[in-house]
Amino acid sequence: MVMIPLPLHSVEDQQFSPLDPADLTLVHRGEGGSEVRRSILPGGVRVLTEAMPGQRSTTVGFWIPVGSRDEEAGHYGSTHFLEHLLFKGTTKRSALEIAQSFDAVGGESNAATAKESTCYYARVLDTDLPMAMEVIADMVTSAVIDPHELEQERGVIIEELAMDADDATDVAHEHFVARVMGNHPLGRPIGGSPEEIMAISREAVMEHYRAHYRPSELIVTAAGSLDHEELCSMLMTALSDAGWELDPLAVPEPRRNPEPAKITSIPGLEVINRPVEQANIIIGCTSITGHDDRRQVLAVLNAVLGGGMSSRLFQEIREKRGLAYSTYSFSAAYTDAGYFGMYAGCAPGKAAEVIGLLGAELDRLAQQGISAEELSQAKGQLAGGTVLALEDPGSRMSRLGRAEMITGEFQDIDEALSRVHAVTAEQVQALAQELAARERVITVVGPFENEAALGL
Known part of the structure; x- marks a missing residue:
């Protein structure tokens, strides 16, 4: 390790x-x-x-x-x-x-x-x-x-x-x-x-x-x-x-400054009118950076909330209620900023209900945390996905590039897995509480003339 x-x-x-x-x-x-x-x-x-x-x-x-x-x-x-x-x-x-x-x-x-x-x-x-x-x-x-x-x-x-x-x-x-x-x-x-x-x-x-x-x-x-x-x-x-000057004393350009950027989101609802059959809904907020030590915590949170067919969003919105074919959560982390979001595509007439369910699942995770079974399953999902992805030389090539550019830190597979397995349920709930408390951006693309047409 x-x-x-x-x-x-x-x-x-x-x-x-x-x-x-x-x-x-x-x-x-x-x-x-x-x-x-x-x-x-x-x-x-x-x-x-x-x-x-x-x-x-x-x-x-x-x-x-x-x-x-x-x-x-x-x-x-x-x-x-x-x-x-x-x-x-x-x-x-x-x-x-x-x-x-x-x-x-x-x-x-x-x-x-x-x-x-x-x-x-x-x-x-x-x-x-x-x-x-x-x-x-x-x-x-x-x-x-x-x-x-x-x-x-x-x-x-x-x-x-x-x-x-x-x-x-x-x-x-x-x-x-x-x-x-x-x-x-x-x-x-x-x-x-x-x-x-x-x-x-x-x-x-x-x-x-x-x-x-x-x-x-x-x-x-x-x-x-x-x-x-x-x-x-x-x-x-x-x-x-090619004629490039290769000075033997030259050093690489420094990496980006990892100091978290000051992000001012535009919270609230935005409706984009498109003549489509589904309402495409995203709810989310700012999140942690690519340098944050809680990256693995966020990965576990994402797996529990919307990372697969057993996730809370999939089970609640698709399996129990039949409101959407596709629903998931996602995140992106850059050097100095990041965001987290939840997506669902549903019938336009169900958009208001789905918006409520997406927000409620994040709030429930923040308030009640996750079970030991969910934690274990999320870790298994992430561990298996990590190892399987790295069977491909392309994934390993990309991993080296990201390590050099962003964190300046290379992790072998054992170290990466140990960090995932070290995540606790308390850490996941604490991060969920932090995300749930942030101002939310709600984006809806669908056949709606205006916000009132959603029926919220």
Whole structure:
């Protein structure tokens, strides 16, 4: 059982005492013979790998710890725009050649933009890892951002946003987050608005690209069949060939300030009129940050309240009353802020009743706590889900990226499970009381002309 801090110096094997700062390597040998290593390379590039015996594939991700929250006025939507444009050609490759590189070996490549990061990743056979490293490095360092391709992709993104706008559940979540986060940048949509995408210039996108796609920002994580030293060598060659300056004295950019942000939510009810067959309802509030020691407590709370078919929301709203097909609870935790919510989709005429039930279940949890049986079942659910998820190299690659970017702390599976099993019923009730006491945001998307039409 071990937890590894991820400082700018190193620890070796399982001694975990700081060594000379010039030795920028971390090694941890974990469960099942896996080996986690971390190195800081010239330029301040960070590399974290997990070698997994018995695997024939490798998943690699290139992370830029910059997301939609980091955009300035005039640049809104640029992070997501870049996610698309980096696949559209470099000084060496066309968009078709990038796609063919992975298709020709049966590999998968994609990217994801989030509130606090962007990741370009691929899964390939271990023999094709050199290709994947070279191609993604080329995309990250040498994107052309051709004006014609930008205009083509502008239309694609507008269609993507239109698709999301046609999904009432997505609309409910976007409006809920906007209100629960208030005027904080975390409340803005990741993809920007259609108006922002239409207005943003190539120069603004290029400014965002040049400002953030730099060696000291780059984090590369990989998991599966790999050799850490070989991967680092591949990466250094690719970055050098691209013309990046790799100063051997450079250090990584510091992580975000974990000081909790001052969030001013917009509490109360918001109704968004859409001609749909269901009312999509979300109730929630601000919650704990990604640095809070109660993260596992919140996970248990979420499992009990709305994390599965045996959860309280599912049993009360669907099984006992037949009011909804889908109902669940959820949470999101960022460096300095977070939120918690409960969702249900129901017939419009039942919306008022369901709103009352969602709020009542959170209040009941706060007032009465949870039983020993619920606590045990939630822990089993979380433990099993954690282990099963980490059977996949992609999940392990992502885990390394999040650890490096957010907390600076890597937990092996045993440590993660021990933290879950240490949660008590009293801790769950205390956190439920804290959440239940906060101002609530209620978002409803459905065929309602106004708030009065809900019949509350």
